[in-house]
Amino acid sequence: MITSRKSYVSKMVSELKPSGIRKFFDLAAGMEGVISLGVGEPDFVTPWHVREEAIRSLEQGFTAYTPNAGLLELRQEIAQYMYNEFDVTYDPEHEVIVTVGASSAIDIAMRTILDPGDEVIVVEPCFVSYVPTVELAGGTAVTVQALQENDFKILPEQLEAVTTERTKAIMICSPNNPTGTMLSKADLEGIATYAIKHDLLVISDEIYAELAYDENYTSFAAINDMRERTILINGFSKGFAMTGWRLGFVCAPQEISEAMLKVFQYQLMCASTMAQYAAIEALRNGRPEVDMMVKSYRRRRNFIVESFNEMGLSCHNPGGAFYAFPSIKSTGLSSQEFAEQLLQQEKVAVVPGDVFGESGEGHIRCSYASSLENLQEAVTRIKRFVESLEK
Known part of the structure; x- marks a missing residue:
């Protein structure tokens, strides 16, 4: 038995908070009849x-490592896609890296650019990994609160x-997780002016770029x-509905991209070979399915946002992604209390807004990436729960 130390775990990791999203997934998993609006x-x-x-790639025996940056054929398709869809030009040989999900891309970006004590401004509410990823890279996360009165x-x-x-x-995400807010070109230009003034990099998480509903999407790099x-x-x-494939990519100027590739070489070697072949097909021929999914999400968004507002839970209209972020302040409950009581009483799983940052308190995140039938039943249960609080 080892008794020479109090702990072999680093102080930083010991103090790292577990994901607040995972807590509610685990609670819901142990209950029957739960409708989950928590899954992203x-x-x-x-x-x-x-x-x-x-499958074809496996049958042909393409099971070896790919180049660290990914198959050149896939990087060429990514570069073409970025030009066609977002009017941004990247050199596929030197400015595109295929990663193990977007989370891996964010991680290598932070580890590449940060020295100990460097600060990254993180706009909240935000995905739960942003602040920990900055801290694990030795940086300091400085959070700024996007507020409901400014449409987040x-x-x-x-x-x-x-x-x-x-x-x-500065770290931004548009369309945003958890609020669904999409920044307009004018919004991005304001951030750009600020970044130029202070000579800053911008890490732009655009994982939901394909899921924009009511206006043309503008990439920050454009x-x-x-x-x-x-x-x-x-x-x-x-x-492209490929969460389990764990495939992302990062595009950056050559100097930064080549530096990130050095980190990635030691982190994960390369992304899954068969997933990369699948992604080539998705980029070449997957647009009809993307359009179909966007149409379905828009219909669900309209339903759930209208439903929340009708029951007195003020909810802004998200411009993209598949999340609604209604305010539950009128109930008098905290985000954690609301989510826990709703799960116990009505078996609907949502994510408390405070796990996404201080400005998320007083809200809940509800994913409408679920069937319309499930959403209708969930809304019925949530309305019943809210009405019970008024008695």
């Missing part, structure tokens, strides 16, 4: 022609207020003078 993944199966291409959009003056000589980058300051994160999980 499409309810669609990866299209057959994409799966078939992965950050204002340049808020960024100015927290900028210091140690600020190195804003004037921003391509050379942007580390662009995207992948196949959300728009």
Whole structure:
């Protein structure tokens, strides 16, 4: 028995908070009859022609490592896709890396650019991994709160207020997880002006770019003078319904991209070979299924947002992704209390908003990546729960 130390686990990891999302997944998993609005993944199966291409790659014996940056054929397709869809040009040989999901891309980006003590401004509410990823890379996360009264959009003056000589980058996500907020071109231009003024990088998580509903999506890298300051994160999980394939990509100027590749070589070697062949097919021939999914998500969004507002839970209209972020402040409960009581009393699983940052308190995240029938039943249960609180 080892008795020489109190713990072999690092202080940083010991103090790292577990994911608040996972807590509610685990609670719901042990209950029968639960409708889950907590899962952040499409309810669609990866299209057959994409799966078939992965099977074909196995049958042909393509089971070895690929180059660290990924199959050149896939990187060429990614570069072409970025140009066709978002009007951004990248060199597939030197400025595109295929990663193990977008999370891996964010991790290598942080580890590449940060020295100990460097600060990254993180716009909250945000995905739960952003702050820990900065800290695990030795940086300091400085959070800024995007508020409901501004449709969860950050204002340049808020960024100015927290900028210091140690600020190195800002992390944004549009469409946003958990709020669904999509930044307009004008919003992005305001952030760009700020980034140029302070000579900052922008890490732009665009994993939900394909799931934009009511206006044309603008990539941050397409804003004037921003391509050379942007580390662009995207992948196949959300728009192409390929979560379990664990495949993402990162595009960045050559100097940064080649530095990230050094980190990736030691981190994970390369992404799954069969997943890469599947992704080639998704990019070449998957647009009809993406359009079909977007149409379905839009219909569900309209239903659930209208339903929340009708029951008195104020909910802004998300411009993309597949999340609604209604306010539950009128109930008098905290986000944690609301989510826990709703799960126990009505067997509906949602994610408390505070796990996404301080400005998420008073809200819950509800994924509408579920069948309309499930959403209708979930809304009925939530309304019954809210009405019970008024008695």
